[in-house]
Amino acid sequence: MMSTQLQSYLTNAQTRQLDELIAWLRIPSISTISAHQPDVLAAAQWLVENMRQSGLENVELIETEGHPLVYGDWLHAGTDKPTVLVYGHYDVQPVDPLALWHTPPFEPTVRAGQGYRQEGDDLYARGSSDDKGQTFIHVKAVEALLQTTGALPVNIKFLIEGEEEAGSQAIGLYVPAHVEQLAADLCLISDTGMLAPDQPVITYGLRGNWTAEITVTGPSQDLHSGVYGGATHNPNQALCELLAALHDKDGHVTVPGFYDQVPELSDAERALLANVPYDEAKLLADNGAPAAYGEPAYTVVERIGARPTLEINGMWGGFITEGFKTVIPSQAHAKLSCRLVPNQDPAEIGQLVEAYLQQLAPPTIKVEVQGRPGSPAYTASLASPAIQWAAAAYQAVFGVAPIYKREGGSIPIVNKFQAALDIPIVLMGFGLPDDNLHAPNEKFYLPNFYKGIETSITFLQACGAQTKTD
Amino acid sequence: MMSTQLQSYLTNAQTRQLDELIAWLRIPSISTISAHQPDVLAAAQWLVENMRQSGLENVELIETEGHPLVYGDWLHAGTDKPTVLVYGHYDVQPVDPLALWHTPPFEPTVRAGQGYRQEGDDLYARGSSDDKGQTFIHVKAVEALLQTTGALPVNIKFLIEGEEEAGSQAIGLYVPAHVEQLAADLCLISDTGMLAPDQPVITYGLRGNWTAEITVTGPSQDLHSGVYGGATHNPNQALCELLAALHDKDGHVTVPGFYDQVPELSDAERALLANVPYDEAKLLADNGAPAAYGEPAYTVVERIGARPTLEINGMWGGFITEGFKTVIPSQAHAKLSCRLVPNQDPAEIGQLVEAYLQQLAPPTIKVEVQGRPGSPAYTASLASPAIQWAAAAYQAVFGVAPIYKREGGSIPIVNKFQAALDIPIVLMGFGLPDDNLHAPNEKFYLPNFYKGIETSITFLQACGAQTKTD
Numbered sequence: 001m002m003s004t005q006l007q008s009y010l011t012n013a014q015t016r017q018l019d020e021l022i023a024w025l026r027i028p029s030i031s032t033i034s035a036h037q038p039d040v041l042a043a044a045q046w047l048v049e050n051m052r053q054s055g056l057e058n059v060e061l062i063e064t065e066g067h068p069l070v071y072g073d074w075l076h077a078g079t080d081k082p083t084v085l086v087y088g089h090y091d092v093q094p095v096d097p098l099a100l101w102h103t104p105p106f107e108p109t110v111r112a113g114q115g116y117r118q119e120g121d122d123l124y125a126r127g128s129s130d131d132k133g134q135t136f137i138h139v140k141a142v143e144a145l146l147q148t149t150g151a152l153p154v155n156i157k158f159l160i161e162g163e164e165e166a167g168s169q170a171i172g173l174y175v176p177a178h179v180e181q182l183a184a185d186l187c188l189i190s191d192t193g194m195l196a197p198d199q200p201v202i203t204y205g206l207r208g209n210w211t212a213e214i215t216v217t218g219p220s221q222d223l224h225s226g227v228y229g230g231a232t233h234n235p236n237q238a239l240c241e242l243l244a245a246l247h248d249k250d251g252h253v254t255v256p257g258f259y260d261q262v263p264e265l266s267d268a269e270r271a272l273l274a275n276v277p278y279d280e281a282k283l284l285a286d287n288g289a290p291a292a293y294g295e296p297a298y299t300v301v302e303r304i305g306a307r308p309t310l311e312i313n314g315m316w317g318g319f320i321t322e323g324f325k326t327v328i329p330s331q332a333h334a335k336l337s338c339r340l341v342p343n344q345d346p347a348e349i350g351q352l353v354e355a356y357l358q359q360l361a362p363p364t365i366k367v368e369v370q371g372r373p374g375s376p377a378y379t380a381s382l383a384s385p386a387i388q389w390a391a392a393a394y395q396a397v398f399g400v401a402p403i404y405k406r407e408g409g410s411i412p413i414v415n416k417f418q419a420a421l422d423i424p425i426v427l428m429g430f431g432l433p434d435d436n437l438h439a440p441n442e443k444f445y446l447p448n449f450y451k452g453i454e455t456s457i458t459f460l461q462a463c464g465a466q467t468k469t470d
Numbered sequence: 471m472m473s474t475q476l477q478s479y480l481t482n483a484q485t486r487q488l489d490e491l492i493a494w495l496r497i498p499s500i501s502t503i504s505a506h507q508p509d510v511l512a513a514a515q516w517l518v519e520n521m522r523q524s525g526l527e528n529v530e531l532i533e534t535e536g537h538p539l540v541y542g543d544w545l546h547a548g549t550d551k552p553t554v555l556v557y558g559h560y561d562v563q564p565v566d567p568l569a570l571w572h573t574p575p576f577e578p579t580v581r582a583g584q585g586y587r588q589e590g591d592d593l594y595a596r597g598s599s600d601d602k603g604q605t606f607i608h609v610k611a612v613e614a615l616l617q618t619t620g621a622l623p624v625n626i627k628f629l630i631e632g633e634e635e636a637g638s639q640a641i642g643l644y645v646p647a648h649v650e651q652l653a654a655d656l657c658l659i660s661d662t663g664m665l666a667p668d669q670p671v672i673t674y675g676l677r678g679n680w681t682a683e684i685t686v687t688g689p690s691q692d693l694h695s696g697v698y699g700g701a702t703h704n705p706n707q708a709l710c711e712l713l714a715a716l717h718d719k720d721g722h723v724t725v726p727g728f729y730d731q732v733p734e735l736s737d738a739e740r741a742l743l744a745n746v747p748y749d750e751a752k753l754l755a756d757n758g759a760p761a762a763y764g765e766p767a768y769t770v771v772e773r774i775g776a777r778p779t780l781e782i783n784g785m786w787g788g789f790i791t792e793g794f795k796t797v798i799p800s801q802a803h804a805k806l807s808c809r810l811v812p813n814q815d816p817a818e819i820g821q822l823v824e825a826y827l828q829q830l831a832p833p834t835i836k837v838e839v840q841g842r843p844g845s846p847a848y849t850a851s852l853a854s855p856a857i858q859w860a861a862a863a864y865q866a867v868f869g870v871a872p873i874y875k876r877e878g879g880s881i882p883i884v885n886k887f888q889a890a891l892d893i894p895i896v897l898m899g900f901g902l903p904d905d906n907l908h909a910p911n912e913k914f915y916l917p918n919f920y921k922g923i924e925t926s927i928t929f930l931q932a933c934g935a936q937t938k939t940d
Binding site: 209230236239246247286309319327328334362364366 | 764
């Protein structure tokens with residue numbers, strides 16, 4: 001239970017803490033677009049300053065080969081208290097198609113909540129939910145504890161990166177090389193979602209990923225389709241033929257070997273996942289598609305969380321602006337990504353996909369596959385005490401026990417933390433299914449921002465109530 | 471044979487006539503892009519002025535619902551002399567991808583010829599070959615005859631349009647409504663090509679066309695591929711699956727009924743087309759593709775000229791700029807065009823393609839097909855005297871008899887002229903296979919510009935040597 005003093009502090013701080021978040025969200029820190037490099041740096045510098053003001057110590061911007069990391073700690077709880085490592089990211093996704101945003105993505109706007117919520121405002125901005133808003137929850141929890149009690153119940157370390165949307169390369173190199181600096185008893189991450197405002201979730205699995213850009217080249221330059229059509233394989237058509245061959249009619253990926261390492265779901269796990277109150281009807285209400293899709297042998301929750309996928313995230317070729325141009329393009333392009341489940345090795349999946357595309361490629365065109373380093377999937381042990389403290393904190397603040405689920409998305413760094421630091425990882429998310437992550441009109445449900453700060457405090461207090469036995 | 475006076479006039483006029491063409495080519499008259507509407511108008515006005523200066527009479531800019539027509543005539547040859555109707559177009563194709571142009575498309579540049587030509591310069595500019603350069607040949611032929619002899623051997627009418635690259639809608643309405651104004655004994659069009667600088671061609675067939683834009687809609691907005699992937703049919707993937715189903719492995723179009731009206735080629739015609747010195751090796755030298763494509767039962771010349779096709783001229787969906795974004799887009803798009811052969815009705819083909827796409831569409835997505843009015847294919851009677859005069863003119867100027875072929879491209883207005891005016895149409899082209907029509911680095915081989923003017927003069931003189939017998 002939080003003290004009255006803390007409650008009162010948080011109530012008084014709400015407007016200022018929201019204003020701070022809004023200021024951070026104004027910085028367009030898109031990590032995958034090189035023109036935004038100065039903005040990414042500015043967002044990191046802003047965070048350094050805010051963490052210092054919030055009472056964290058040893059706050060520093062750590063230069064890397066890519067975008068900088070931000071570190072800060074508070075280590076005065078005593079050696080008998082656990083150390084919590086908080087991870088988050090300050091970079092955001094690109095914003096196009098810009099025309100579909102109701103308010104500009106980097107002009108944060110508070111609007112009354114819609115949809116299934118009865119009350120509370122939403123904060124619309126790129127990064128509001130993924131992940132500036134969720135990262136900021138823990139900075140503000142630390143601020144509240146230090147301002148009211150002068151101390152934290154645990155030792156804490158923050159490591160916040162700026163490349164989560166770009167593959168987490170720098171932090172992936174940094175963590176294994178700084179095991180002593182980052183040593184902790186558990187890791188706390190808020191970069192996932194709840195099922196509804198009244199239904200928190202503990203995510204115990206994340207899908208991995210592998211991404212690649214595909215280029216099909218036919219003629220050496222764009223051609224007139226009247227002069228060459230019928231005797232020249234159109235690269236647009238060839239790309240469609242290749243990509244169409246990657247799934248069967250049931251949404252099963254046809255790449256040979258793609259499922260070889262995928263474990264069948266146990267009956268126990270299928271029963272646990274069946275508790276997630278999400279079905280085709282809810283999916284369609286959320287995504288607005290005419291019908292659900294995917295492997296018929298698996299439920300929607302299983303398809304999204306526990307089965308691997310292959311998506312065409314983008315494709316383009318030929319004449320794609322206003323008007324008509326009867327052209328056969330020289331090249332056609334696609335951006336692919338695979339979502340992977342435990343045991344699938346991203347590099348091996350990349351090799352399988354590339355080999356299959358090359359095998360399918362007819363002699364009339366050439367295919368180039370530019371793969372990028374991916375990240376494997378993750379599953380947590382549900383027996384870990386840290387997971388139970390998180391469940392208790394959710395219960396205390398939201399008044400309901402969390403549901404356990406596997407998430408479809410990827411947090412590439414989770415595996416790195418587990419491999420390098422060998423500590424339990426708590427994925428305590430405050431996003432909602434309609435937060436429009438990676439899409440126009442991303443938003444964060446503001447009651448979850450405030451309750452998130454309370455949940456973080458409650459969780460840290462629960463951790464601090466334990467005395468380390470080592 | 472041209473007089474010494476005419477030869478001398480043309481020699482002296484070369485530089486000035488080229489400068490005039492260059493000035494016209496500087497005007498970016500792209501008819502399918504609405505922002506270029508003022509440029510299209512300016513190109514029409516420029517032509518009006520140049521036709522007047524060249525000695526044509528009654529020159530006027532004819533307003534239409536779309537881009538204007540340009541008309542001019544000279545009708546003093548006598549009623550016993552034939553009347554020739556000259557058609558051409560002053561609009562041009564779009565220029566993207568702009569980055570692939572070696573010199574800007576609207577800054578015409580003369581460079582020494584390359585490739586299989588041993589001498590002569592090329593003029594690089596959008597529209598240089600298609601079709602400002604070829605249209606201008608006849609304006610300058612008239613100028614030379616009027617300046618040297620004060621008269622033309624025939625009556626002549628010019629009707630030049632600004633929507634050839636946009637479907638020829640305005641002229642299609644104008645011609646049937648102005649049959650008396652346009653009455654003529656034959657129609658002369660230079661908007662086709664030769665096989666090589668030393669091998670003229672008389673095109674006796676043109677493919678028709680039908681174009682459409684396809685939109686596949688899945689979810690109501692862009693989605694996070696981690697959160698929804700596996701249970702949502704990705705519209706990029708669905709579009710690929712639909713478009714890949716439109717051809718079999720032999721390049722045969724699979725749309726039911728697509729070939730129902732296509733006549734089988736006669737042995738006589740196949741023998742005639744076999745004279746065209748164009749094979750897979752020449753095709754690949756021109757288009758730079760790794761291998762030829764298309765229906766194995768037909769030669770390359772037959773595939774391009776005498777068989778219908780279906781092309782994906784453009785397609786796009788999802789994230790298509792720098793970086794990666796793991797998105798499932800709400801929509802994916804394609805621009806299709808069919809090249810049609812005689813007997814195929816564009817509207818019927820459009821219905822067949824749309825019906826097949828709707829039949830293929832799974833319940834997980836919706837397909838919208840926005841078809842546009844097309845134009846049917848055309849074949850000429852080789853027995854027409856006009857065709858024989860054209861052959862003689864080519865022989866006189868180029869020193870070699872033309873080859874007869876069917877062209878893969880479309881000139882939508884050809885059918886309108888034949889239907890409304892019922893006159894033979896002479897397709898006397900001066901383009902070359904490597905002119906890069908509709909592609910970056912469009913060029914016109916300048917010796918063909920100058921020889922084209924001589925050929926036009928020789929043709930008009932041959933026409934004028936006939937006395938009408940009606």
